[in-house]
Amino acid sequence: MSEKKRITLDDVARLAGVSAITVSRALRRPEMVSEAVRKRIDSAVAELGYVPNPAARHLATGRSNVIGVLIPSVTNNVFSEVLKGIYAASETSPYDVQLANTRYCANTEESALRLFASQKPAGMVVSGFDQTEAGRKLLETLDCPVVQIMETGEDPVDVCVGLSHFHAAEAATRHLLAQGYRRPGFLGARMDPRTRRRFAGFRAEAQAAGVFAEARVVTSTEASSVTKGAEMLRQLMAQAPEVDAIFCNNDDLALGALFEAQRLGLSVPERLGICGFNDLEVMAVANPSLTSVRTRRFEMGRSAIEIILARLDGGWQGPRVVDLGHEVIARQSTARQR
Amino acid sequence: MSEKKRITLDDVARLAGVSAITVSRALRRPEMVSEAVRKRIDSAVAELGYVPNPAARHLATGRSNVIGVLIPSVTNNVFSEVLKGIYAASETSPYDVQLANTRYCANTEESALRLFASQKPAGMVVSGFDQTEAGRKLLETLDCPVVQIMETGEDPVDVCVGLSHFHAAEAATRHLLAQGYRRPGFLGARMDPRTRRRFAGFRAEAQAAGVFAEARVVTSTEASSVTKGAEMLRQLMAQAPEVDAIFCNNDDLALGALFEAQRLGLSVPERLGICGFNDLEVMAVANPSLTSVRTRRFEMGRSAIEIILARLDGGWQGPRVVDLGHEVIARQSTARQR
DNA sequence: CATCATGTTGACAGCGCTGTCATTCGTCAA
DNA sequence: TTGACGAATGACAGCGCTGTCAACATGATG
Known part of the structure; x- marks a missing residue:
């Protein structure tokens, strides 16, 4: 009954009568593939129910599709609103949000950061400015968009969204x-x-x-x-x-x-x-x-993700410090x- | 300054004077490796700061280290307690929790489930018993521990933890x-x-x-x-x-x-x-x-993960229906x- | 001393995908 | 007509790890 076998690019390629690499391109940069071929590929994908294997992609590109989120507490009402914003904004993107709990401890945060670093995340969201020195350095060398949320500060690693x-x-x-x-x-x-x-x-x-x-x-x-x-x-x-x-x-x-x-x-x-x-x-x-x-907690989460997506997409024209204000x-x- | 190059098993192997596969074994099943070699490997790992690449492992084993969690709402107080339990129990495990929001919608749940299925999750936590038919089938063919939380029911896919x-x-x-x-x-x-x-x-x-x-x-x-x-x-x-x-x-x-x-x-x-x-x-x-x-919401989350870990570890001797009761x-x- | 089970290590291939070339083919200017 | 060029496609290798099986050493057994 249940076919255990995974459907690969090759399967799609065979059905569409092209090579695997062309299928890969049709999926990632459709403009590089002629319309006729693209159509054949799209219908083959649909017919087979092909879903890409993120692990293989990660391995091949050296980049994961994970956006790491470091927050001090999962239960605190304040963060749950932020999280809601984060999930709302990331849901329709191809990126997966991965949460780590720092428990208000900079050292816990640092080791979580180290773990994320090993995954080459697509982006990072961290809370505030009070990283350990090593943590801060890690963030700087991560080579991905980094958004600090919850507060504004003079010298964000990359961008920050919050309030004073x-x-x-x-x-x-x-x-x-x-x-x-x-x-x-x-x-x-x-x-x-x-x-x-x-x-x-x-x-x-x-x-x-x-x-x-x-x-x-x-x-x-x-x-x-x-x-x-x-x-x-x-x-x-x-x-x-x-x-x-x-x-x-x-x-x-x-x-x-x-x-x-x-x-x-x-x-x-x-x-x-x-x-x-x-x-x-x-x-x-x-x-x-x-x-x-x-x-504006929901907005904090949402814009953090939106900024990361914009960055990954080439441009984020906004300022490095985004002050959402208070009332x-x-x-x-x-x-x-x- | 910042060495961008990833440290691989091979690097560790070279430093320890063994083959890569031996390092892999020393890390995953230390009992299969002689003590002398294990010590050399351990110190090489420490010296280089080696961190395994989960994507490569996933690709090689066909199994990811993701435990998928499907909940109807991130903000609802009830679920945030459950989440806290989930995070508490998974924090020290080698598994990563990945959350998806079903928004109280069985169809949204089904597509999230499909996405998880493509990642070959190590385990799944889902809320309740009201999946779509296809969703239920998906869960059954997932070939991993599945825990249904929030309520008890007569016929769980695998195990359920909750209350009536x-x-x-x-x-x-x-x-x-x-x-x-x-x-x-x-x-x-x-x-x-x-x-x-x-x-x-x-x-x-x-x-x-x-x-x-x-x-x-x-x-x-x-x-x-x-x-x-x-x-x-x-x-x-x-x-x-x-x-x-x-x-x-x-x-x-x-x-x-x-x-x-x-x-x-x-x-x-x-x-x-x-x-x-x-x-x-x-x-x-x-x-x-x-x-x-x-x-007992915290316990629900915690035991869901504990049950999955026990399953993965060979044994879960408990019943299929765990009733945490009410008071x-x-x-x-x-x-x-x- | 030959035989064998046991414990330890390594060689090799391949998971599914993409980066980097190379190749093909049609088009257009000279 | 020819060469040059760009667009579309493909071949190949390799990302880092592990499953499988083979090889080897050791000591016990007959």
């Missing part, structure tokens, strides 16, 4: 101050490089206004989560009860903080203003709805009467 | 009834096969108790989301205001429904009981905390005074 977390956090803090809050605090979990830059933005803005206090900062090295947000708010209220607003380094923390504030009987936004980061879907629906900073979405959780 | 959505929904409904709710409703988005089975479980249990009413069912073909949950509750309250409890086909809907209930001034759990499905992390922290049905986690949102 520092500026975004500044804007969020500015919003809190504009709403009349005067004793802002900060909740930050995981404290990866981008979280740290957000903290720096918060601090810079708060210090400029003369309202920064170390006691109103609660951080954790653990992963962020809704539960964590609740815990951290409790801790913050214990150590700095005067706090009147919080900037959370992401939406999970903000949501957890909201729930906990309700349990503690702190009215939001009157007694406590809450601002998250990323603007996950839940923020708009929560009760009260939660202020957040919108980041503070003010909602009930910071809508205090001034 | 019907029974889980029955249990949730039983819980609502045991809490004294008498006019239960159902909120269901996306209505994929598993959602439908959950609905069937809800209906069966409600009908058995004589409390099922078609008017208290709200469904949608759109994807589920927190926003959707809010919308659907509003619709339900409009068309069947007598409803006193809802079973939501997943947690996003339940959370959205909770927020909307608060906005509508419906007290939870007194006026309205809410039960979700999957027990995402947020359920325990919400205020009030939300009852849900815990499913109703009762929380405040259904804790009504009887």
Whole structure:
């Protein structure tokens, strides 16, 4: 019943009455083959249901059709949006996306990178700018398009697509101050490089206004989560009860903080203003709805792939640094009467 | 500076003073090579930083090192947990996971399957039992371990790991009834096969108790989301205001429904009981905390890969149907005074 | 001492494809 | 008419690895 034998170029060639190499050309650069022959080949391909063997192609060309993607976490909501964009853009391309999880560890990233390098990827997508030195060098010698996502930076390996977390956090803090809050605090979990830059933005803005206090900062090295947000708010209220607003380094923390504030009987936004980061879907629906900073995660993933495809196709005319920007979405959780 | 040349088996062989094939063996079946030679080879490998070329191996063996994973959605929280399990279990193995998105469409799934088939995957993970006929046949002739995840079924292609959505929904409904709710409703988005089975479980249990009413069912073909949950509750309250409890086909809907209930001034759990499905992390922290049905999604992903690895390694002694079960986690949102 | 099983190593071909030539043939200018 | 040239096609080798089988050494056996 099931024919186990693989259908090869030769089979197609025989059926079409041409040589294998011509079939190969007809498939890859149809313009090099006369129309008559191309038609014969196309119908032979269809008749036999021929599918090229990527491994053989890889071996012959020394190039794989893999686009490697290095992200710190598969589960984090933020990255899952990015991934969605990546898959959306790559689906119709002849390239395969291959994911590796760096777990927020530069060394893990480096070894994953090394593994990808051995496959001669068609392109690479990596998160941020905080590679190890060897990792960075590896990326530079990879000889394929490399897109750094999640943030913007001065000197990308090749191209980067993201936003300035520092500026975004500044804007969020500015919003809190504009709403009349005067004793802002900060909740930050995981404290990866981008979280740290957000903290720096918060601090810079708060210090400029003369309202920064170390006691109103609660951080954790653990992963962020809704539960964590609740815990951290409790801790913050214990150590700095005067706090009147919080900037959370992401939406999970903000949501957890909201729930906990309700349990503690702190009215939001009157007694406590809450601002998250990323603007996950839940923020708009929560009760009260939660202020957040919108980041364009889906677009980040999508353009990363689109840039790679454009590069591979000859041209990418865009700039080396693509800033997708940010937008503070003010909602009930910071809508205090001034 | 950067040596572009690939290091091959031959290079290692030359340095170790043996033939290429011996190096190949030392790497794949060390027990077939004498200890002295193995040591020389190992140090040559280390010295040169040799990394095997998977494409060449694939071509020579006719087998790739790819484990194909077909899931309906990359973003859905449920699958991201499963993915995490998959990545966790495959990370240390020599196999590469490759993902394809079926978008809840059997035809998309079939063509992805066809693509994978052409790569001779080492193993396949697919979601559920609702393949097209051709898809099912393809899986059967794939000649590699195939694990169906997300649900249990009578006749898996090979092995399946999941739970009975019907029974889980029955249990949730039983819980609502045991809490004294008498006019239960159902909120269901996306209505994929598993959602439908959950609905069937809800209906069966409600009908058995004589409390099922078609008017208290709200469904949608759109994807589920927190926003959707809010919308659907509003619709339900409009068309069947007598409803006193809802079973939501997943947690996003339940959370959205909770927020909307608060906005509508419906007290939870007194006026309205809410039960979700999957027990995402947020359920325990919400205020009030939300009852849900815990499913072991991480384990599903992990065991799928473990089963494949065991199969490839010679033996998988376990059953063909692995039921990971379910557990109703009762929380405040259904804790009504009887 | 011949015989044989066992353990270790190597030679060789070939997986399916493509890069690099070489070849053929028709066309057009001189 | 001739030569030159470009377009279309093909022959061949080889990408890096492994399956198969042969060769060899070793020590046990009769």
